[in-house]
Amino acid sequence: MIRRHPWIIPASFLALPILVYFTFVILPTLNSLYYSFTDWVGYGADFNFVGLANFEKIFTDRLFSNAIKNTAIWFLLAIFAPTLLGLTLALALQGKRKINTLYKSLFYLPICLSPIIIGIIWVWLYSPKLGIVNIFLRSVGLDQFATAWLANPNTALFAVFVAWAWQQTGLNMVIFLAGLTSVPTPLVEAAKVDGANYWQTLIKVIIPMLRPATVVVLALTAISALKSFEIIWVMTMGGPFNKSDTLAVFMYSESFRKFKMGYGSSAAVILFLMTLVIIMFYFRFAARAEELYD
């Protein structure tokens, strides 16, 4: 493709997709920015331009700082837990044994389930009297740890996070497994011949070769952590006492429950800016990740 073409031909292929993409993705994104400077309530056509008032207000809003705190906890847990677990599973299951195929399939089965359904199922698991988590704790004599996981302000956020990580781990495992297939076998063999044990090979050869996959996993996990709404909504609706209220839940509640659409838009804009940082980080490092896409 060295030769350049008259622009009309590629344009004829690109016009319709770009029109749809622009109208329903780019335009609304820019519009959100606009609404964040207004006091629109969600219905009717009249609203006022209020400048930066929404942003001034949001940074003094106790609920917002609470949501930011919960999002930060969620985000940090997300960066480590499902990533390391996914990597461990991928390393353990990368061999060609028949049984590995079965194990892999079962570990990534949660990917094909809706967060709604995952939430519903995990609510039963955490049920105070009948949930299997407490049944198990009681059966091994750890009664003092049994609690109403989703109603206890100290555990709610973490309990929901575990349900979310249940799905994310499988996805990360799949991407790491794809990354592992691109680690050249001769390299690993050479390390073994040179007398490296498994851990040395892992740290010095395999992990560095997994860099592209790691970039993808971290970016996807980070973005998915920031925007996860459904599973929290199903399991706790952000409660109790807003203890599991993340930025995505806060944005929804303010806009669609309290009908403060202008104010909600400013929360959405802040969420978007956080995502933008991750996207920029991703494109900065993704050049090295190119081979994963081929």
Next chain:
Amino acid sequence: MTSAPAPIPDRQCPRGAPLPPRRRGSRRHRPAEGERFSRAHWRRLLGTALLYFVLTIMLILFMTPVYGAIVTAFKSQAEVSAGGYWTIPTRFAAENFERVLDPEDGNLGLYLQNSLLLTIPASLFSIALGTLAGYGLGKYSFKGDGLLFILIVAGMFLPPQIALIPVFRLMNDIGLYDTLWAVIIIHTAFGIPICTLVMRNFFQVVPNALREAALIDGANEYSIFFRIMLPLTLPALAVLATLQFTWIWNDFLWPFILTQRAESRTVMVGILNLTGQYTVDWGGQAAASLIGSLPTLFIFVFFQRYFIRGLTLGAVKG
């Protein structure tokens, strides 16, 4: 002993192929003398056993939620209220499924139908538009093509929250609020980035010689696209179809925001509503969850290869 990698005994035969005659009668392939009982051999065996022991424990923990949903769905209400939530049902009961599918009760049939009427067109439209854009970007070069590609692909990472309020308003203004069309359009648009990425990468590796040969034969650009390129894209289309179907079927946020009446309710919104109606009826919730997951489980079982390829290719929205 340790310097050279020990030959791994080959116990596998091609499936269905008859065993070579000289092996008949011998139960196991015999490793080289002295190797079988060496310390290194036992250590490796012990390591493998330990690894699979730990993996199996993890798998059991991992599968507990799925197990719980399945056994609860097939249990009669009488048995559930007797306290047996996590036990295997004494007899398989279909009553939960009947209840949630009953139009007078759970009405899940209507929601399933709505979800199909939404997911199939939205998947098709997004793939069609992504194929056009992917071809335009993959096979032609023009000024600003790189920037355009990045702008489109970046959409893959956009949190839906940023567009929620303006789309809600837009759909109200154009009179599509509370119709399946609103959700179809939005999923089509939000599917364009991933479909464009996959198709552009696909078209980039299609040899240019194919196009040039056709050009010399007098074909125009459009007949090349429709007659030569499109038939080649089937594997990529299969990847995208599994991906888009799963993602759109499972989505909750957009239909939750853009629809209201039962007539336009999708299955995930419907199931969440049912949990409000069936607060303590775990059997009903479990049956609804299983029914709602059937289409994506079907893809998982029969098209797993394409689905996994999609997840790792475009590396997707979670």
